[in-house]
Amino acid sequence: MLAEHLELSQTTVSLVLNNSPSAKSIPQETRKRVVEAAERFNYRPNYFARSLRQSRSMSVGVLAPDLSEGYFTRVMNGVVQELTGAHYFYFTACHDWKRDLIEKYPRMLVERAVDGFLLLNTPSDHIDVPVPVVAISAHSLAENVTNIVLDHHLAAQQALTHLYSLGHRRIAVMRGPRAIPDSEFRWEAIQQVAQEINLKLDPALIIRIDSAGWSMKDGYHPMAPEIGYKPMQVLLEKTREFTAIFCFNDIAAIGAIRTLRDAGLNVPGDVSVVGFDDILSAAYYTPSLTTVRQPLTEMGKRGAQVLLERIANREAPFPSEIVMAPELVVRESSGPAPGRMPTASI
Secondary structure (H helix, E strand, C coil): CHHHHHCCCHHHHHHHHCCCHHHHHCCHHHHHHHHHHHHHCCCCCCHHHHHHHHCCCCEEEEEECCCCCCHHHHHHHHHHHHHHHCCCEEEEEECCCCHHHHHHHHHHHHHCCCCCEEEECCCCCCCCCCCCEEEECCCCCCCCEEEEEECHHHHHHHHHHHHHHCCCCCEEEEECCCCCCHHHHHHHHHHHHHHHCCCCCCHHHEEECCHHHCCCECCECCCCCHHHHHHHHHHHHHCCCCCEEECCCHHHHHHHHHHHHHCCCCCCCCCEEEEEECCCCCCCCCCCCEEEECCHHHHHHHHHHHHHHHHHCCCCCCCCEEEECCEEECCCCCCCCCCCCCCCCC
């Protein structure tokens, strides 16, 4: 046993290895001896024993719709950084937007004694658990939930004023599927901003990603560019009287660009395209994608931080909502409207 080898108490060794605030009272030389001995003997703390002492399992449950490149990848990057740094383990469960799984998986994870939940882009209306919950982009009204959300009004303002300043007045909008919690909030923000800048949104130019296709089936992935390709096809069959489109996310924007090219239209010469999220590949697509960057990694980190704080201080008050700011990233897919000169930004 490490404590016996060092001729120290188990409490002293435990405080040092667990990086407890109380370890600051232990002499620096003693702390150094403990750390060096732990490294020399390849010592690993007994997390089961620790969990019994602290009445915690040192694990959390993470619920997400899927594990695809895009939203999930960036958010989980932040989540993993925080949880790993805190020596927490995590279980990830993908519900594929199936209501029964959204209700079933939390119960299964509670049975595995997780200390809390992170919900990524996942509705929480039917999730009733006795542990802290932090929801990212879920807009939950439940009392037990802290929401990490984006400032959608600012996001819509950044995208629409950018296009407006480039001379675009006939702007199409590709709305998100009803299953996604963010969809309605973003659409409401787009309508508000359009009114504020005196931009008329033509109902004939509003399209929507098909909710029925927003799930895994027949090998089709909901985060494939096809989600934007098909709605853009439908729009082009009705009209070409638009010069720009604001898409629900970057994956849909990439699909929309392919549809426009297949129809013989140039991006951004004929139609400008703006996405949302700033996924890893957005800067490397051709043309590179102008997009509203969600601080997804930061949202993941903040969500995990808040969850760990709530787990450690179960009785402390907690915020119901934490709002994060977006950032417009201008690249090659947006340019002046055909026949119009750019104007000063609003």
